[in-house]
Amino acid sequence: MLPPNPRAVPRPKTPRTFSRDWRRSVAVVVSVVALATAIASIALSLIAGTGPQSQIRLDVAKTALAVAAGAAGIITLLYAVRRQLLSEQVAEDTRLDLSERRSTELYVRGIEQLGSDNPVSRTGGLAALERLADNDPSLRETVTDVVCAYLRASHFEDDEMVRRSAQLLLHDHLIPESKYSFVKTYWSVGMIILTGAQLNSFALDCGLIDTVHFDKCDFQGGASFRDLTIRGADFMGAKFTGDTTFENSRLQKPVFIGAVFDGAANFDGAEFGNCPDFTGASFSRGCTLKGARVFDRDGMRGSLPEGWKLGPRNSDGSYGVLPATNDDADKHAQVGNTLT
Incomplete structure (x- = not known):
């Protein structure tokens, strides 16, 4: 039996979703702060003189103010966490952008080498595309299509060794590792x-x-x-x-x-x-x-x-x-x- 297609990997939250969740969290905390402050204000306004009732109102006010202070601390912490998460997200986006740009440059360079009149350059182009596909599974189908297109194309002069290398590339990467431990990375195409x-x-x-x-x-x-x-x-x-x-x-x-x-x-x-x-x-x-x-x-x-x-x-x-x-x-x- 052929292996099933890999399951889709859940995508990370988008900045819009992250911002929406963040606004909900801040709204809840602010509501708690406002409620605690209101309770404290009402309790303080009702304190008059001394006595058991006044002491109770004073305790309520102290508790409400403590809750408000704690909520304010939570808001400060959330802002710090948000800044850290946004910073990490920007760094990850930058890394992915650089990686994609690098992959594109290597792919274009490999294609250019594969179209060279020099058989050594063509062999180097095959090797470059092979390394690229090994490191980036999303490009394996594309690289396989390029290698097949090269084999379908008309021959260059002195092309026998390059074509043998292209055939060997297909053979080496279409054998599952589960069959033989010495094979190269399997490309599921x-x-x-x-x-x-x-x-x-x-x-x-x-x-x-x-x-x-x-x-x-x-x-x-x-x-x-x-x-x-x-x-x-x-x-x-x-x-x-x-x-x-x-x-x-x-x-x-x-x-x-x-x-x-x-x-x-x-x-x-x-x-x-x-x-x-x-x-x-x-x-x-x-x-x-x-x-x-x-x-x-x-x-x-x-x-x-x-x-x-x-x-x-x-x-x-x-x-x-x-x-x-x-x-x-x-x-x-x-x-x-x-x-x-």
């Missing part, structure tokens, strides 16, 4: 879009992503998606040159319509939330789905590769993927097939 990109020896092993768009991608030198977890996977029209593996991956809505696998295609142990759609896909060296399972066959509109079928329902509600016949199983292991 909703979507990566690499439509039409040319990718060399691409890998997203052990990644955790909501949605990926690899439609019309050109995967050269093989591709590895072992133990990958995705909700939505679009590989429509993608071309895989070299061996490709989705071994033990978990794909919710995988689409491979018209995909071309020019090499071995390994889906052993894969788990499909919905039946994968391989309509029109072709396999030059066969496709294997040993131990693969489909969890929802009722709402499926996809189709398995030729020579494979859904088996009976398992105890966990899933359906195993089995060779259609023994002859087909041998054919997949030795020759391969082309779908219609």
Whole structure:
């Protein structure tokens, strides 16, 4: 299962709310002071001569004046606290403003470096954007989009190492720390879009992503998606040159319509939330789905590769993927097939 979206963090009180609460507090204290002063004045005006009643009135007046003095002290303390809170608020606002300004400057500088003609500068731009996203989670989606846009763009000369660095950046930050203790900071991004990109020896092993768009991608030198977890996977029209593996991956809505696998295609142990759609896909060296399972066959509109079928329902509600016949199983292991 993919992790839920983080809960919204309560926002601090705005200056207007703080001022409104402050005015209420002062109004209450002032009312107490006024009431105590009025009581003291009335009691003092009623004191005449001596006697038990006069002494009682005098005690009441003293108590009222003491209350008024205490309330006045509270007002003084509240003003001091208010000044301190306002001072801290101004300091925090200044710090946040400087931090945002610094992040903006670093982001712009990284983008400028990424567009440089110098491959060293482009690599430095990637590193700068990576550090920025590590330190500011709110920018991780944006930086991921920038890296994907770079990979979708036309190649510069001598760009192979920079593109490899960009691919590695995506791989390193899309693996949850809970899986491996040595991985870098996990970036929880909703979507990566690499439509039409040319990718060399691409890998997203052990990644955790909501949605990926690899439609019309050109995967050269093989591709590895072992133990990958995705909700939505679009590989429509993608071309895989070299061996490709989705071994033990978990794909919710995988689409491979018209995909071309020019090499071995390994889906052993894969788990499909919905039946994968391989309509029109072709396999030059066969496709294997040993131990693969489909969890929802009722709402499926996809189709398995030729020579494979859904088996009976398992105890966990899933359906195993089995060779259609023994002859087909041998054919997949030795020759391969082309779908219609």
